[in-house]
Amino acid sequence: xxxxxxxxxxxxxxxxxxxxxxxxxxxxxxxxxxxxxxxxxxxxxxxxxxxxxxxxxxxxxxxxxxxxxxxxxxxxxxxxxxxxxxxxxxxxxxxxxxxxxxxxxxxxxxxxxxxxxxxxxxxxxxxxxxxxxxxxxxxxxxxxxxxxxxxxxxxxxxxxxxxxxxxxxxxxxxxxxxxxxxxxxxxxxxxxxxxxxxxxxxxxxxxxxxxxxxxxxxxxxxxxxxxxxxxxxxxxxxxxx
Amino acid sequence: xxxxxxxxxxxxxxxxxxxxxxxxxxxxxxxxxxxxxxxxxxxxxxxxxxxxxxxxxxxxxxxxxxxxxxxxxxxxxxxxxxxxxxxxxxxxxxxxxxxxxxxxxxxxxxxxxxxxxxxxxxxxxxxxxxxxxxxxxxxxxxxxxxxxxxxxxxxxxxxxxxxxxxxxxxxxxxxxxxxxxxxxxxxxxxxxxxxxxxxxxxxxxxxxxxxxxxxxxxxxxxxxxxxxxxxxxxxxxxxxxxxxxxxxxxxxxxxxxxxxxxxxxxxxxxxxxxxxxxxxxxxxxxxxxxxxxxxxxxxxxxxxxxxxxxxxxxxxxxxxxxxxxxxxxxxxxxxxxxxxxxxxxxxxxxxxxxxxxxxxxxxxxxxxxxxxxxxxxxxxxxxxxxxxxxxxxxxxxxxxxxxxxxxxxxxxxxxxxxxxxxxxxxxxxxxxxxxxxxxxxxxxxxxxxxxxxxxxxxxxxxxxxxxxxxxxxxxxx
Amino acid sequence: xxxxxxxxxxxxxxxxxxxxxxxxxxxxxxxxxxxxxxxxxxxxxxxxxxxxxxxxxxxxxxxxxxxxxxxxxxxxxxxxxxxxxxxxxxxxxxxxxxxxxxxxxxxxxxxxxxxxxxxxxxxxxxxxxxxxxxxxxxxxxxxxxxxxxxxxxxxxxxxxxxxxxxxxxxxxxxxxxxxxxxxxxxxxxxx
Numbered sequence: 001x002x003x004x005x006x007x008x009x010x011x012x013x014x015x016x017x018x019x020x021x022x023x024x025x026x027x028x029x030x031x032x033x034x035x036x037x038x039x040x041x042x043x044x045x046x047x048x049x050x051x052x053x054x055x056x057x058x059x060x061x062x063x064x065x066x067x068x069x070x071x072x073x074x075x076x077x078x079x080x081x082x083x084x085x086x087x088x089x090x091x092x093x094x095x096x097x098x099x100x101x102x103x104x105x106x107x108x109x110x111x112x113x114x115x116x117x118x119x120x121x122x123x124x125x126x127x128x129x130x131x132x133x134x135x136x137x138x139x140x141x142x143x144x145x146x147x148x149x150x151x152x153x154x155x156x157x158x159x160x161x162x163x164x165x166x167x168x169x170x171x172x173x174x175x176x177x178x179x180x181x182x183x184x185x186x187x188x189x190x191x192x193x194x195x196x197x198x199x200x201x202x203x204x205x206x207x208x209x210x211x212x213x214x215x216x217x218x219x220x221x222x223x224x225x226x227x228x229x230x231x232x233x234x235x236x237x238x239x240x241x
Numbered sequence: 242x243x244x245x246x247x248x249x250x251x252x253x254x255x256x257x258x259x260x261x262x263x264x265x266x267x268x269x270x271x272x273x274x275x276x277x278x279x280x281x282x283x284x285x286x287x288x289x290x291x292x293x294x295x296x297x298x299x300x301x302x303x304x305x306x307x308x309x310x311x312x313x314x315x316x317x318x319x320x321x322x323x324x325x326x327x328x329x330x331x332x333x334x335x336x337x338x339x340x341x342x343x344x345x346x347x348x349x350x351x352x353x354x355x356x357x358x359x360x361x362x363x364x365x366x367x368x369x370x371x372x373x374x375x376x377x378x379x380x381x382x383x384x385x386x387x388x389x390x391x392x393x394x395x396x397x398x399x400x401x402x403x404x405x406x407x408x409x410x411x412x413x414x415x416x417x418x419x420x421x422x423x424x425x426x427x428x429x430x431x432x433x434x435x436x437x438x439x440x441x442x443x444x445x446x447x448x449x450x451x452x453x454x455x456x457x458x459x460x461x462x463x464x465x466x467x468x469x470x471x472x473x474x475x476x477x478x479x480x481x482x483x484x485x486x487x488x489x490x491x492x493x494x495x496x497x498x499x500x501x502x503x504x505x506x507x508x509x510x511x512x513x514x515x516x517x518x519x520x521x522x523x524x525x526x527x528x529x530x531x532x533x534x535x536x537x538x539x540x541x542x543x544x545x546x547x548x549x550x551x552x553x554x555x556x557x558x559x560x561x562x563x564x565x566x567x568x569x570x571x572x573x574x575x576x577x578x579x580x581x582x583x584x585x586x587x588x589x590x591x592x593x594x595x596x597x598x599x600x601x602x603x604x605x606x607x608x609x610x611x612x613x614x615x616x617x618x619x620x621x622x623x624x625x626x627x628x629x630x631x632x633x634x635x636x637x638x639x640x641x642x643x644x645x646x647x648x649x650x651x652x653x654x655x656x657x658x659x660x661x662x663x664x665x666x667x668x669x670x671x672x673x674x675x676x677x678x679x680x681x682x683x684x685x686x687x688x689x690x691x692x693x694x695x696x697x698x699x700x701x702x703x704x705x706x707x708x709x710x711x712x713x714x715x716x717x718x
Numbered sequence: 719x720x721x722x723x724x725x726x727x728x729x730x731x732x733x734x735x736x737x738x739x740x741x742x743x744x745x746x747x748x749x750x751x752x753x754x755x756x757x758x759x760x761x762x763x764x765x766x767x768x769x770x771x772x773x774x775x776x777x778x779x780x781x782x783x784x785x786x787x788x789x790x791x792x793x794x795x796x797x798x799x800x801x802x803x804x805x806x807x808x809x810x811x812x813x814x815x816x817x818x819x820x821x822x823x824x825x826x827x828x829x830x831x832x833x834x835x836x837x838x839x840x841x842x843x844x845x846x847x848x849x850x851x852x853x854x855x856x857x858x859x860x861x862x863x864x865x866x867x868x869x870x871x872x873x874x875x876x877x878x879x880x881x882x883x884x885x886x887x888x889x890x891x892x893x894x895x896x897x898x899x900x901x902x903x904x905x906x907x908x909x
Binding site for chain 2: 009017038051055060061065171187194220
């Protein structure tokens with residue numbers, strides 16, 4: 001099975017450690033993951049802001065980069081959701097039937113990290129060790145667009161030494177929402193502040209999620225508040241030994 | 242009522258004002274949490290809930306696909322049962338029809354069943370201009386009307402008010418509208434409801450004309466259905482001599498048995514009950530029982546615009562349960578007024594642009610962006626309206642409507658540049674001056690006084706010294 | 719062009735080429751449970767009493783308060799009751815209790831449906847007085863909404879009653895009793 005890493009544009013530029021963690025983790029599990037260097041972005045930032053034409057180049061480059069692989073793994077529920085549900089809209093709008101077919105063929109091969117680990121590799125204990133108290137925020141696109149369910153929790157519960165504490169109001173959105181975070185900054189911050197309050201109530205040392213976009217927003221609030229709570233991507237926790 | 246949504250600012254600005262109101266945020270958080278929990282409990286009881294949702298969506302879609310046929314059939318059935326059917330292209334036509342009926346009976350007042358559609362068309366204001374008082378009889382609508390306020394929720398229009406505020410409104414304003422509130426009125430909800438009962442009873446007993454909407458209109462039988470809780474609906478539908486029902490054309494259901502799915506979906510989604518206290522069904526005129534003159538006004542008012550929208554037409558499935566409002570994290574924090582419409586929340590964010598069209602009004606154009614696309618609304622919608630999907634499609638419509646603008650927005654230029662950069666990894670890598678790109682993405686929209694929209698309350702991430710792709714090239718190739 | 723013609727034209731244009739989806743079949747409702755009906759009615763904070771036909775007159779007598787009105791065709795004698803002879807709304811407003819029968823009971827939702835036939839009276843009768851004593855026979859109880867719809871005649875006015883009048887308009891706290899009868903007393907008759 002040829003497996004590709006879709007690192008995501010955000011992780012590429014701002015959170016490369018998450019990409020490195022996926023590589024470490026998958027290699028430990030015997031998967032020789034490749035990084036197709038032609039990859040750029042799934043197109044979501046443009047699509048969710050209403051710029052469908054502007055998303056066409058990204059969708060083309062996505063399909064070009066990944067269509068020869070058996071599985072595409074991405075450490076982002078949001079980008080996996082975009083690839084599985086939004087790229088077809090962009091391709092349809094572009095009026096390019098060949099692109100539509102290629103997108104449709106690739107869709108079922110795109111996996112969010114926890115889906116790939118649990119469903120494709122069939123593991124929940126990835127041999128990680130992380131002796132810390134952790135709370136988990138199930139990001140909206142993982143939870144609702146993809147339906148990853150309790151897969152991330154099962155993975156975390158199997159990490160040696162890790163104590164997982166419940167996050168109150170876990171299924172509520174953190175308020176990031178892509179360009180929502182700047183277009184409706186006040187509402188976004190109000191939502192994020194409530195999420196951060198719940199995180200602090202748990203007493204956890206580390207807030208874990210499967211999307212660095214949400215974590216970037218929450219971490220921005222936590223550090224501004226000097227809350228002393230770290231944020232970590234799920235991949236980084238699972239890569240720890 | 243003089244309060245109006247006309248001239249409301251765009252959503253971000255209205256939201257900022259609402260967020261500053263701590264009492265409002267407290268009232269909303271309490272109310273939405275309560276109703277969310279109630280809904281979740283009664284929905285969990287129904288083993289085939291997902292099948293019901295699929296059936297609800299399919300029945301509505303099938304009806305809309307053949308709407309002309311069902312409307313003609315509905316008209317014939319109502320007429321055969323002794324009712325009169327009117328058609329109204331827009332709010333002005335509908336208001337004119339209702340006013341003319343009231344005047345034909347020399348009525349200087351009408352009693353009203355809570356109805357979204359009559360709020361949508363501004364019926365009360367139109368009747369007032371003709372010298373006809375329209376009395377709202379639903380408790381929450383009464384609170385809004387007496388307080389010269391605006392509704393902020395589909396089901397509970399006074400959700401933004403707490404009991405102490407309601408007591409004060411009753412004490413100060415009931416006397417001017419009829420029977421005053423008791424002197425010793427406390428803020429106990431049962432006492433407040435009792436005061437409304439006494440205040441409205443005299444109006445029910447003397448009114449000659451009533452105005453309602455309808456939750457459902459059955460095409461094959463001509464039956465109208467009103468779902469309610471308090472009994473004010475039954476009062477209006479039963480006691481006056483004349484009943485006028487204003488019904489959006491999307492309310493039609495083909496068959497009698499179709500009511501099954503919707504009577505099971507609506508109460509659990511709406512009030513979180515297995516069934517609402519009262520549902521009234523009537524088919525034309527029944528001699529010796531209830532109004533002896535029945536009118537039905539079938540209203541378009543933008544619905545055919547929505548119907549013509551390939552992605553957006555699913556919004557016409559809406560049965561106005563308000564479950565999407567109750568779970569929406571944006572609604573919970575800013576309330577309904579920020580949406581600038583009688584239809585607030587996630588459904589309002591799609592329905593208003595679909596009814597009115599985008600590209601001409603900044604307030605309407607701001608609504609599709611009033612969402613983090615978290616998807617909680619779709620998850621609870623009893624008729625499976627994929628609100629996030631419609632929001633994204635409407636955003637594209639807003640962008641497209643402004644593509645020809647003489648001065649493109651900074652956002653549009655940034656999106657073009659970013660979109661082009663994402664066309665090739667080589668170009669992206671070249672242009673990937675990390676801090677620069679991130680800064681552009683996050684700090685694009687600055688707002689006074691100083692500081693960007695991002696950094697007002699949030700720190701920016703420290704840019705990585707080496708991008709992932711550079712690291713891969715350097716170490717893994 | 720008339721409003722009617724124009725709206726129908728716009729509808730026709732908007733739906734040209736739109737395909738109607740097929741409707742999924744739903745499961746039939748399960749077996750009827752009179753116990754469930756009694757529990758679900760009581761859940762709305764209505765009073766539910768179970769009795770036999772023989773016990774009914776005394777149970778009715780115990781359930782009524784003040785001035786009582788009854789519809790034509792009621793199958794039980796109520797002492798000192800006023801017969802509804804097209805009383806005005808104002809006259810009804812001075813009456814405390816109404817006693818009626820029902821057309822069907824729905825177990826799943828705890829709902830009673832009146833079709834305002836003999837023994838049930840016109841709609842105003844069960845609306846204006848503050849106390850409604852409603853007699854439901856166990857053999858009138860069906861499992862769920864679809865079974866009730868199958869029995870009901872759409873040509874008649876229908877009132878579906880699930881507990882006493884209620885509102886949640888103040889802070890979404892449920893309060894029983896606004897405009898409709900604030901007291902619903904159900905006598906469930908089984909022999």
